[in-house]
Amino acid sequence: MADYDEPIWLRPERAATGRPAVRSRPEITAAALAVADRGGLETVSMRNVAAELGTGGASLYRYVSGRDDLLDLMVDATAADIELPPLTGESVADLAAVGEGMYAVMLRHRWLPELVLTRPSLGPNAVKVLDHVLEALAGHPGDGRVKLEVFALLNAVVATFALNERAGIERPRQAVAYLGHVAASGEHPRITALLDDLAASTTTADDRRPAALTRILTGLLS
Amino acid sequence: MADYDEPIWLRPERAATGRPAVRSRPEITAAALAVADRGGLETVSMRNVAAELGTGGASLYRYVSGRDDLLDLMVDATAADIELPPLTGESVADLAAVGEGMYAVMLRHRWLPELVLTRPSLGPNAVKVLDHVLEALAGHPGDGRVKLEVFALLNAVVATFALNERAGIERPRQAVAYLGHVAASGEHPRITALLDDLAASTTTADDRRPAALTRILTGLLS
DNA sequence: AGACTTCGGGAACACCGTTCGCAAACTCCG
DNA sequence: CGGAGTTTGCGAACGGTGTTCCCGAAGTCT
Numbered sequence: 001m002a003d004y005d006e007p008i009w010l011r012p013e014r015a016a017t018g019r020p021a022v023r024s025r026p027e028i029t030a031a032a033l034a035v036a037d038r039g040g041l042e043t044v045s046m047r048n049v050a051a052e053l054g055t056g057g058a059s060l061y062r063y064v065s066g067r068d069d070l071l072d073l074m075v076d077a078t079a080a081d082i083e084l085p086p087l088t089g090e091s092v093a094d095l096a097a098v099g100e101g102m103y104a105v106m107l108r109h110r111w112l113p114e115l116v117l118t119r120p121s122l123g124p125n126a127v128k129v130l131d132h133v134l135e136a137l138a139g140h141p142g143d144g145r146v147k148l149e150v151f152a153l154l155n156a157v158v159a160t161f162a163l164n165e166r167a168g169i170e171r172p173r174q175a176v177a178y179l180g181h182v183a184a185s186g187e188h189p190r191i192t193a194l195l196d197d198l199a200a201s202t203t204t205a206d207d208r209r210p211a212a213l214t215r216i217l218t219g220l221l222s
Numbered sequence: 223m224a225d226y227d228e229p230i231w232l233r234p235e236r237a238a239t240g241r242p243a244v245r246s247r248p249e250i251t252a253a254a255l256a257v258a259d260r261g262g263l264e265t266v267s268m269r270n271v272a273a274e275l276g277t278g279g280a281s282l283y284r285y286v287s288g289r290d291d292l293l294d295l296m297v298d299a300t301a302a303d304i305e306l307p308p309l310t311g312e313s314v315a316d317l318a319a320v321g322e323g324m325y326a327v328m329l330r331h332r333w334l335p336e337l338v339l340t341r342p343s344l345g346p347n348a349v350k351v352l353d354h355v356l357e358a359l360a361g362h363p364g365d366g367r368v369k370l371e372v373f374a375l376l377n378a379v380v381a382t383f384a385l386n387e388r389a390g391i392e393r394p395r396q397a398v399a400y401l402g403h404v405a406a407s408g409e410h411p412r413i414t415a416l417l418d419d420l421a422a423s424t425t426t427a428d429d430r431r432p433a434a435l436t437r438i439l440t441g442l443l444s
Numbered sequence: 445a446g447a448c449t450t451c452g453g454g455a456a457c458a459c460c461g462t463t464c465g466c467a468a469a470c471t472c473c474g
Numbered sequence: 475c476g477g478a479g480t481t482t483g484c485g486a487a488c489g490g491t492g493t494t495c496c497c498g499a500a501g502t503c504t
Contacts, residue, residue, distance in 0.1 A: 007400045018481025019469040045460060056484035058463085067461065117339040117378075120386070122397050127404055127413065134412040144419030149434065152386060153379065156339075160378040164342070175344050178229045182349055190356040191349065197366030212371060212442065219441015220434065240450025241501040267491060278453035280494085289492065 008069045009076075009123050021062065023053060028063050029073040033109070036074065041111040044070070068119075075115050076123025081105050084132045092217045094136040095150070098129065099158045099213050106162035113159035113166070120152065140221060150220060157216055161209050230291045231298075231345055243284065245275060250285050251295040255331070258296065263333040266292070290341075297337050298345025303327050306354045314439045316358035317372070320351065321380045321435050328384035335381040335388070342374065362443060372442060379438060383431050 013025050031052040036044045046067060047057040064070050083101040087094050106112045122130065130151055137147050183192040235247050253274040258266045268289060269279040286292050305323040309316050328334045344352065352373055359369050405414040 005396070005399075007396045009400050010403060015481055017471055017479080019471085019483085021482065046462080047460080050484095057461095058484050058486090059482080061462075062482060062484095114340045117382070118336050118385070120397075122400060124404075127401075127410060131410045131412050134416060138412075143423050144416045145423055145430065147416065148420070149430070153382065153434075153438070156378060156382040157375065160339070160375060163340070164374055174227070174229045175342075177227075178231050178344060179349075181232060182346075188349060188353045190353050190360075194356060194366045194369065198370070201365050201367055208367065208371070212375075215441045215444055216375070216438055217441070219437045219439070219444070222437055222441065237450055239502055240448080241452085241499075243451065268493085269491080272453090279492095280453050280455090281451075283493075284451060 007121075007123075008064070008072055011065075013063075023055070023059075023063065025063055025073065026077075028053065028060065028070070029077045032070050032074050033077060036111045037109060041114060044074075044111075046070075071115060071119065072121045072123060075112070075119075075121055076125045078105050078109055078112055079123065079125035079129055081108075082129055084129065087132075087136055089139075091136050091140055091221060092214060095133065095154060095217050096210065096214050098133060098136070099154055099217075100210065102155065102158045103162055103209070106159065107165075110166055113163040116155055116159040117163070120155070150217075153220065154217070157213065161213075229343075229345075230286070230294055233287075235285075245277070245281075245285065247285055247295065248299075250275065250282065250292070251299050254292050254296050255299060258333045259331060263336060266296075266333075268292075293337060293341065294343045294345060297334070297341070297343055298347045300327050300331055300334055301345065301347035301351055303330075304351055306351065309354075309358055311361075313358050313362055313443060314436060317355065317376060317439050318432065318436050320355060320358070321376055321439075322432065324377065324380045325384055325431070328381065329387075332388055335385040338377055338381040339385070342377070372439075375442065376439070379435065383435075 014021050028049065032044055032049045035048050035052050039048075044067075046060050049070065050057040050060050060070070064073070082098070082105055085094075085097050085101075106116070133151050133154070134147060137150065140147070179191065179195060182188055183195045186192065236243050250271065254266055254271045257270050257274050261270075266289075268282050271292065272279040272282050282292070286295070304320070304327055307316075307319050307323075328338075355373050355376070356369060359372065362369070401413065401417060404410055405417045408414065
């Protein structure tokens, strides 16, 4: 009889009457974060999170209507850690700063980019970030749809950077091995040249991100 | 004893000796595509795909080393359908055209954006697209890393558009219900204004995508 | 024709999300 | 103070998942 089509943020956390709950929603969120940080997203199972709390697996369903709710809680919890520096009046710089704040959080939680990319959700903490972004865009012409679009793309682009940084570490031999094979075959000379170019470059891709983000935002707001 | 760290594209499809295989890798890929198109990504299980082929579930492991391989095959199969129009010499326009081709394919396979975003992989068909993109970028200064970055971001941005179009249909009440609550609470006046603005706008977001894509690419290449 | 190798797939294992049902624990009211 | 009412904790179970094992069948090669 619960309100299943309402987001978790609108469902009351505890009942006023009856046996009081031992744990709280933030406690469960923290346990899920701990499991994810330790073993990755795929280890965030109901039973694992419950074990982290020292409870039985079925108890979680008293706090959360399913695994999806748990993931929403996790994402929004990380949004609280995004640093929102004071605005300077320069929209692009201010948005880029938010993006860097998101990136920093995503580095701390390597499972986060995947979640941000595939299940856009807005909880109370994410709303605060959105509000900040809207303030940065206050002087910008364009209706609400444009601004919402800027917010969504900022999220997605930053998550893509974070994900690729991770992929560069974890999926190295797979992609590079095949690209190397393609290059060696000579059928795609442009890709052969690309790999040569990559081998020759020395600097890391990390310091390219801020500039690229600024350019994307500049274009998007132009 | 198989070469597990090699990508599937480098593993031989069939053995030269022994009992010949009844099915082929493309046949299995087609079956997986059919299942995904019909029921979504989460219905692409080994047993479901096998059932689509009329075989036993364990047989698939003769063609594919696991579910991940299957997903890689699916993504690369769709890359073959991306239209690659002849180049005009205008980098931004040419890249935007590729992006629109990707978008068209993603509309045909609603499970594709999620896969593209979360597991970047390069198969033979994706390599052709990459080659085309490199050709479009031939006149552009910048080393290989920049061009690879452009390719990755083009993929991600287009997938984000495709995903959001889908989210706008499927996850409507959830997000809007909560945003409406936030707006009504009056604690975030900027979000209240945003929702008013959204309610007032009439045109669909669909015709905004090409222009936004062009602007992003322009900024990225500047 | 026999040795060899691969293929097909039933059975089983460990895990998953989720539901059910019930004892325990608490609040509220008479 | 005691019962009625309500919610919590959670063991057990259901159906589904990816994956591995194993073995008979079906080919190829010598």
